[in-house]
Amino acid sequence: MSQHTAKSADPGENAWLRRARAGDTSAFDQLVKPFRKRLHTHCYRMLGSPFDADDALQETLLAAWRGLGSFEGRSSLGTWLTSIATRICLRMIAKRPRRQTSADHAAPLRSTAELGEPVEGAVWLEPLPDGELADDDDPAAILLRRESIGLGFVAMLQHLPGLQRAVLLLREVLGYSAAETADMLGTSVASANSALQRSRQTMQAKTDIGEKKPVDPQGLERLLQAFVAAWESRDIAAMVELLTDDVRFTMPPLPAWFSGRAFVEKFFSERVFETPWRLEPLRGNGQPGFACYIRQAGDDRFRPGGVVLLSVADGRITAIDSFLDPAVCRRFGMREEIG
Known part of the structure; x- marks a missing residue:
């Protein structure tokens, strides 16, 4: 059974949920508060910009508020929110160019005389302050977070098509099962598994993430x-x-x-x-x-x-x-x- 499968919800969560469904916005804020940073980090990995992730998180919480009555508890609240966030990110990816690095944009220079004019707009991969990452005391989780949030990893993700990007993150970073991932994305298990295989091949071919020795x-x-x-x-x-x-x-x-x-x-x-x-x-x-x-x-x-x-x-x-x-x-x- 996946770690994300719905379990008996926390009594406090159930209380906030009942009040939020009755229209209490402050209760909704308390309900989603534990998930905000995790959702934002997920959106950042998907989109390559903390500013785009801000927009995606805001849209996610608005959609969750409007759709709270449809949450049946078949999955955990965190899974439901992640599903909404992922679909919103996929829509954003389909509408805008992917964020790129300097190497994606042009060849390296050999002279320092002219550095060119700034390329403005939503073009570049942008960094995320560590203070915006979800708090986690588990050493293994902290190590995974560092490996899966590094600039190189996030830059490589931007080269994947949206579906492959989503499946890779849901399966290998967030730990969802194939069935859960397929359900969250509204696709088949076979399609999700195929997307995962293709994404792994691309990542393994173009990045050495995970091969470096731990830094002393x-x-x-x-x-x-x-x-x-x-x-x-x-x-x-x-x-x-x-x-x-x-x-x-x-x-x-x-x-x-x-x-x-x-x-x-x-x-x-x-x-x-x-x-x-x-x-x-x-x-x-x-x-x-x-x-x-x-x-x-x-x-x-x-x-x-x-x-x-x-x-x-x-x-x-x-x-x-x-x-x-x-x-x-x-x-x-x-x-x-x-x-």
């Missing part, structure tokens, strides 16, 4: 401290020592990105380190990162320059994904200025 916490902390020291002191030699040979540096919404240690070194040396910076630690997508503040010429204050998330393997940095959109900076709680 103490080693990671030393690496992060060295990264901050190198960036803030604008020490190009120290920075390069922290990078893998195939490191990449991306910076949406600018289309420019750099691939390989030599070109990332060139970008740091010729562009990034032209101005002073201050870095403050943060986390997004289960990854370490920094709020990066820049001080432009003629200014005595450091102001938001972007959110940076790092990918790490074998003690070195494999990717520096920076997000320059002011909306992303605000979402991660960056201040307007620091001294």
